[in-house]
Amino acid sequence: MNVQIRDIQAADPAAGSRMAIADGDIHPARKSDRELFPWLAKRWQDELAGIGQRYRQPYQSGPAYPKSQPNAARRDAVPPGGGKPGCDLPFMQRQHLDPNNVALGILNPLGAGQGLQNPDFCAAMCAAVNEWQIAHWTSQDSRLKGSIVVSYEDAPAAVAEIRKWAGNPNFVQVMMLSRTGEPMGNRRYWPIYEAAAEAGLPLGVHAFGYGGHPITSGGYPTYYIEEMTGHAQCCQSGLTSLVIEGVFARTPALKLVMIEAGFAWAPSLAWRLDKTWKTLKQETPHLTRAPSEYIRDHVWWTTQPMEEPEPREHLLDTIGWIGWDRLIFATDYPHWDFDDPATALPLRISKEQRQGFFLDNAKRVYGVA
Amino acid sequence: MSRHVVAAARDIPPGGRKLVTVRGRPIAVFNLGGAYYGLLNRCPHQGGSLCEGVLTGLLQAPRPGEYVYSRKGEILRCPWHGWEFDIRTGQSYCDPERIRTRAYPVEVAAGQTVVEGPYVAETIAVTVEEDYVVVDV
Numbered sequence: 019m020n021v022q023i024r025d026i027q028a029a030d031p032a033a034g035s036r037m038a039i040a041d042g043d044i045h046p047a048r049k050s051d052r053e054l055f056p057w058l059a060k061r062w063q064d065e066l067a068g069i070g071q072r073y074r075q076p077y078q079s080g081p082a083y084p085k086s087q088p089n090a091a092r093r094d095a096v097p098p099g100g101g102k103p104g105c106d107l108p109f110m111q112r113q114h115l116d117p118n119n120v121a122l123g124i125l126n127p128l129g130a131g132q133g134l135q136n137p138d139f140c141a142a143m144c145a146a147v148n149e150w151q152i153a154h155w156t157s158q159d160s161r162l163k164g165s166i167v168v169s170y171e172d173a174p175a176a177v178a179e180i181r182k183w184a185g186n187p188n189f190v191q192v193m194m195l196s197r198t199g200e201p202m203g204n205r206r207y208w209p210i211y212e213a214a215a216e217a218g219l220p221l222g223v224h225a226f227g228y229g230g231h232p233i234t235s236g237g238y239p240t241y242y243i244e245e246m247t248g249h250a251q252c253c254q255s256g257l258t259s260l261v262i263e264g265v266f267a268r269t270p271a272l273k274l275v276m277i278e279a280g281f282a283w284a285p286s287l288a289w290r291l292d293k294t295w296k297t298l299k300q301e302t303p304h305l306t307r308a309p310s311e312y313i314r315d316h317v318w319w320t321t322q323p324m325e326e327p328e329p330r331e332h333l334l335d336t337i338g339w340i341g342w343d344r345l346i347f348a349t350d351y352p353h354w355d356f357d358d359p360a361t362a363l364p365l366r367i368s369k370e371q372r373q374g375f376f377l378d379n380a381k382r383v384y385g386v387a
Numbered sequence: 388m389s390r391h392v393v394a395a396a397r398d399i400p401p402g403g404r405k406l407v408t409v410r411g412r413p414i415a416v417f418n419l420g421g422a423y424y425g426l427l428n429r430c431p432h433q434g435g436s437l438c439e440g441v442l443t444g445l446l447q448a449p450r451p452g453e454y455v456y457s458r459k460g461e462i463l464r465c466p467w468h469g470w471e472f473d474i475r476t477g478q479s480y481c482d483p484e485r486i487r488t489r490a491y492p493v494e495v496a497a498g499q500t501v502v503e504g505p506y507v508a509e510t511i512a513v514t515v516e517e518d519y520v521v522v523d524v
């Protein structure tokens with residue numbers, strides 16, 4: 019047992035002079051599931067309290083892999099009053115939003131019912147979590163914007179949820195998890211993409227989820243580090259499917275934000291797709307442009323957890339290939355693999371690049387002034 | 388280098404830790420079974436506050452499937468991304484040749500000596516009866 023003697027750290031005096039940033043990935047948590055009860059029918063309250071969330075995955079008693087730190091969170095993010103990291107807005111403001119000068123924070127709720135095996139429970143949880151984001155977060159701090167979580171395995175229910183909130187300024191994107199039951203470009207999901215585009219909202223795909231498949235295409239790996247790395251593989255197949263099935267070709271207004279999937283793999287995926295597309299054009303005549311062009315025009319990338327190549331300058335090439343207008347800085351607060359805006363990009367870049375990377379790209383894609 | 392009185396010894400009991408600031412530097416002071424260690428409180432990776440980290444041991448595997456656990460309580464894991472540091476030297480385990488956090492010598496001095504000096508005790512009121520934790524910076 020470590021005896022903790024903590025001095026309360028005073029507010030950071032440099033905060034006021036720091037540049038304003040956007041954070042494309044903040045995870046708000048619930049103090050308890052009861053916070054959702056006002057918006058859940060009694061039947062689902064009982065299910066949540068008595069049985070809990072049962073996902074479409076093996077290892078039902080918890081996450082499939084050990085998460086490095088308890089609740090996958092920074093050890094210093096446990097609120098002083100207790101509860102899960104991320105459940106206490108004043109503490110989040112004190113520890114993260116204020117000192118890091120976050121001007122726009124995108125909420126991506128996890129444990130929000132997405133991926134539940136029971137489709138009705140899934141839709142009920144998503145609906146409740148959307149209400150909860152407004153009541154507990156976006157109405158309490160105008161810097162925070164919500165994501166409409168939807169039951170994406172049940173497209174009609176997801177579309178209804180998107181239409182319900184379309185135009186509501188508390189929400190700036192539609193959110194899915196990357197591990198879907200079928201590859202993401204599959205037709206069963208198309209109505210969701212159309213509804214997001216129709217509502218003028220980007221689709222945020224956050225790495226993780228419960229599709230019932232192993233995280234790698236080779237089967238279940240042994241270690242958490244393989245799951246962490248597997249998120250990139252999973253998002254590569256998701257993005258490939260979206261491009262190749264023609265989702266962007268048929269829904270030109272769709273914007274996609276890949277969240278927490280890594281980004282350095284994007285150029286090589288695009289190169290490989292382009293090369294193969296040229297040789298196999300007859301197979302996918304619905305693709306009128308090269309795959310890389312759909313990716314360049316439709317996809318944005320949150321940065322965390324940022325690749326850390328040696329020498330770090332390799333990142334400059336990589337981001338140049340993707341486009342400096344396409345990266346959205348994100349911290350993943352309060353999770354353990356948090357990126358700190360002051361130290362995460364130790365590179366000399368131009369003022370315009372910095373401004374886009376840390377703030378303006380996010381404002382543009384999310385339509386926030 | 389000057390010697391700074393940062394706490395009364397009984398304020399950092401065995402197993403305890405305290406974050407102090409000496410000459411503008413945040414330093415995490417640990418008491419491991421009566422021996423004191425000080426580390427700069429900024430993780431060299433992205434600046435995580437090491438004072439919030441868990442003290443653990445060194446887990447090594449000479450070959451897959453064989454585990455050796457040693458140095459119990461002497462390895463500090465950064466509270467953010469889990470880089471590990473030797474609490475005695477500040478040396479990292481992920482890249483020991485190149486990455487370390489600065490370690491500061493810490494010792495206990497009797498109140499009598501502290502009163503006589505030459506110690507800096509800006510924020511601590513010192514009496515001859517007490518023992519004090521002293522950091523060299």
Ligand code: FES
Pocket residue numbers: 430431432433434435465466467468469470
């Ligand atoms: S800041 Fe300490 S491991 Fe990253």
